[in-house]
Amino acid sequence: MKKTGAQILLESLRLEGADIIFGYPGGAVLDVYDELFNFPIKHILVRHEQAAVHAADGYARATGRPGVCLVTSGPGATNTVTGIATAYMDSIPIVVFSGQVPSALIGNDAFQEADIVGITRPCTKHNYLVKDVADLARIIKEAFYLATTGRPGPVLVDIPKDVLRAATTFHYPDEVKMRSYNPTYKGHPGQIVKAVKLILKSRQPVAYVGGGTILSEAALELTEFSRLLTIPTTTTLMGLGAFPEDDPLSMGMLGMHGTYRANMAVTECDLLIAIGARFDDRVTGNLEKFAPNAKIIHIDIDPTSISKNVKVDVPIVGDVKDVLGNIIKTIVEEDIEAYKKSLQPWNKQIHEWKATYPLAYKKKKNIINPQYVVEKISELAGEDAIISTEVGQNQMWTAQYYKFMKPRTFLTSGGLGTMGYGFPAAMGAQAAFPDRLVIDIAGDGSIQMNIQELATVMQYRLPVKIAILNNHFLGMVRQWQELFYDKKYSYTCMQVQPDYVKLAEAYGAKGFRATKVEEVEAVIKKGFATDGPVIMEFVVAKEEDVYPMVPAGAPISEMLLV
Amino acid sequence: MRHTISVLVENEFGVLSRVSGLFSGRGFNIESLCVAETIDPETSRMTIVTSGNEQIVEQIKKQLHKLINVIKVIDHQEIDSLERELALIKVTAEAETRAEILRIVDIFRARVVDVTQKSYTVEITGDENKVAAIIEMLRPMGIKELVRTGKVAMGRGSKTAK
């Protein structure tokens, strides 16, 4: 029996194991929505297409499975661009389906036409315009394959309306044949031997761990590796959760707002083992002075990441899980005890750094410290909670003061730094895990960028908790103005804001507010105990800064401290 | 340092803009780009002349390879290669210069492919130096219009890049 393009799309999604579509209808995708009405895949109707993409992205980060979006042509498609670029920068597997005007009208400036394939070319791993319904099943198969294999990323499939309506016999391919795409998973054995030799020669090694470790599901291997050899371990923002932060070997995050010990250790190390990380400028600061005395081993599945910013001594192209597994297998044959012993002075040095300059903030008496709120949330939420953030100080304080213990419990826009990401991402994660505690730690600026999704979480009973650290400022920008622009707070003060408690109530959610230090714990507990979506507003110190801070362009050893 | 890079691509919609977008988006140089179908109608071959230090050229090659439609990337700096370019040169040809132009054309084994009372159009094929040299020789006569294909390149010997 023949199926229409719309039917083929949904059948293919089902065969890919998609259980939720985040979407928003419109003229070009009416045929798909018509089929979806009785189709056994859940659809979540967001309130803005940007949120659909962030939700699919949050779903993907929390589950490890690709997120799926469906939007209409023109404005529906262009509204997805920020979400797609966000996923692209952080290598998150999502597949976005957009409707397109009928093939015959493409190029005619037709109503609601936008060249979304052209627009998203530089921010997708790959994208497609489907020209013939006979190609649709194969393209969908390829789209999921590309999104989830190698270095993952977003893929967009643009489908003209006539293709959705045309019919053909449906056959979903079992496998993908693409002669031009062939990611390397297995690390080269020779390189692994070289790496092991370098490791055993080192006396001051550091493991520098990025989001690739989480994407590759290699948190266990990493933890085994670091513990086996007692190698001090620091993670990037994207790597948080890959290594348990209560482990004495954990140095927390490195980089612009990294811990003193992590930044010092990287600066003084004689071997840097970069694991699924890409030497981002927010991590390295001044490149010349980044790990200046170190040999570098770099494990990454994407060859373009290697030797892009720094010269590497032992590059290993491959999947982090495979490579770390093989390094462990090779190294257990060696005299590990002697090696561990030789690292003792180094580990001692790191603990001294930690003792001298721990992560700290000046506790205020009568006004709430935002860092304190994060510490309390961390204490009360439990290891299985999923935390998302917005962007700015809220994000950095969460990275610093929340103790991440497990992979895929932290959702944040690292590469693009997208304000408005956290809430819809939390929504997507909650849709995947209805029974887990999901919290968006937000700033008052960011939360207003996708606040409309309160309606969505109410409609689908997604009990996301939002904790707003309300400093009445675009805090991170204000911090830069304070430190580098003579305190000229040009357009960073959010003087007018909604009453967040009433706002929650307007949507039928619950709202609580804490204005005093003593109220913080009670509000968090009440928020967590309340069924359904909750906004917890914490009125915090207005001009609190994130420290340590490495000024832009400085070496990471030159930190401004509290 | 200049590199001539051949890129074998799947002959798909938008593949040229993926490649050129990569260069503009990442700030890589493109001196010339030349593209046409190969013997297999499903693939095209691009020849790109680019420049940059060793690290940049390495990135260019890796980034090209990362594009989903790219099948193969060859750096002609690394192999013994033939490189050719074709140019059409419309040169002013007055009574007193016509003979001189023809002599130059002859020396370079070029051809005159269009003639008017006031101009010759000269076709020349050759490597970069040869094309540059004839342009310099004809410049004093007055070049009215110049068009060049950009380089194409192929490895010498019996090995193929398919």
Ligand SMILES: Cc1ncc(C[n+]2csc(CCOP(=O)(O)OP(=O)(O)O)c2C)c(N)n1
């Ligand atoms: C969409 C977007 N626009 C602008 C910025 C630039 N920016 C980075 S942090 C920041 C301030 C965020 O303010 P808020 O959400 O209140 O968080 P805070 O820093 O106060 O915690 C801004 C404007 C951005 N990252 N994203």
